Amino acid sequence: MGQAPVVYGQSSRPPRGDYGRAGADYTCAQDVAAYTEQDHATYRRLYERQSALLPGLACRAFIDVLPRLGAKERIPRFDDINDSLCKATGWQIVAVPGLIPETAFFTLLADRKFPVTDWIRTPGELDYIAEPDVFHDLFGHVPLLFNPVIADYMQRYGQGGLKAEKLGHCEMLSRLYWYTIEFGLIREEQGLRAYGAGILSSGGELRYSVQSPVPRRLPLELKRTMRTRYKIDTYQQTYFVIDSFEQLFALTEPDFTPLYEELETLPEYGADSELLIAPARAAS
Template identity: 55%
Template sequence: MSASANTARLKEQFDAGLETRADFTIDQPLERYGAVDHAVWQQLYARQTALLEGRVCDEFLAGLERIGMPATHVPSFDDINAKLTPATGWRIVAVPGLVPDQVFFEHLANRRFPVTWWMRRPDQLDYLQEPDCFHDLFGHVPLLIQPIFADYMHAYGRAALAANDAGALPLLARLYWYTVEFGLIRDAASPNGVKIYGAGIVSSKGETLYSQQSAAPNRLGFELERVMRTRYRIDTFQKSYFVIDDFEQLFGVAQTDFAPLLTKLAKAPAFAAGDVLDSDRVITRGSREGWQDDGDV
């Protein structure tokens, strides 16, 4: 996901001497991946694919198989694009790390998904503050080969550019967070009636188990304005998850005229991450166990 950051900080922390272009893309430095990087990828891939069986939506697993993502080593981005681009017009581009919001949205609006090139260390398997190659590639890319989700991401990029220009970016940031990163989808046969599709969940062992099985969080039916007004957590598991009925619902969101909606919601008060409203479609009401009282973004 994107974050506001200045060029100097990015170059200092992430580019490792690599040439960074004006749009923050780089050539994927395949020669930089060592045995440890490939071993970490292999361990994470094996752990998550085993854990996600029966927990993640079928579309994610189908995308993973269709792309042919390797299980034993960090993938070549060119190899991924050879499958992805003919299918939906998307391609992945290597970046040094988090990129500024405007740059991130411009990439999405042009069907380019920025993927961090570097891999986390072995002592960071369970938590990493910044997204790495595994999160970006394993978490996000399998759904980009699915046309409906690919179109949603494209529409989101265009809408986010408009929101950024209008000073309404937090509204679109919440939509991204509660769909692309931490989205759930209805499945009556699954625990708590949901399966997983958000990248922040599918790439995390802890959030995979928590989001679907824990009694602590709320699971609420997706409603666009409600989501855009709801704050979220970046330091702990989520207090609330929003559940789509199916991916056609996201396709409907992609058709939204966001300009009047942004104007309407610009001065509307935000809801706390754990709020449950009388108007919500409550799938499960959280027990609130382990919740912190502050820290919503």
């Protein structure tokens, strides 16, 4: 029992999760007893604030299933959510101490298990947090796992991730995850709406992503999306838009192996510009 902490990108602060509780697959028991009344109050405040912003900005599928997370007054028990989630789509959520390695992440998704960080941010981090916590993971990601199409897409992503790792193309695939599951937009009859967890759990980026004239909003196209770098410390300058979840599922159905081979010879797009950047690998 016990694993090494995981860090992605650059950070001056070590991960705060207790990785000593993690098993070989990086999962652990949800430490419900460790939550304080302040923790529950933080969750309640975040939930109330974010849910009030959803009308007109979040996709209808998300709004419709959000109540299935259960009561908003306290951090829910994962087992309670799993009772209904497993019946709906065969998924379950599992507790983790924080960020986990790509192999462990992909393996869990391929097995229809979604890792949820079990600690919550401090009151001073209501507007921004550098790494995902229980509110981001639960509120942002879990509701759409009740949607059969997204549920199947997430499992397919996990399976594709294990393959991409063997081929050395995790970075390309991570961009697709970033611009769909984390920061994706969908066009509905009523207009543009957000479905990405990073947007749905953010008080500022939700309105910015849908309504601001600043960022580019492009139709989701695999080659363009997987060639676009992203930033983790600012609002996105580029968003990719789908017309339906079924479209997203269909786009990712083919084998990506020839796509990876083509992409590694092509230049990349900067996260905040249309400028092309030389490819990381030269064509052989």
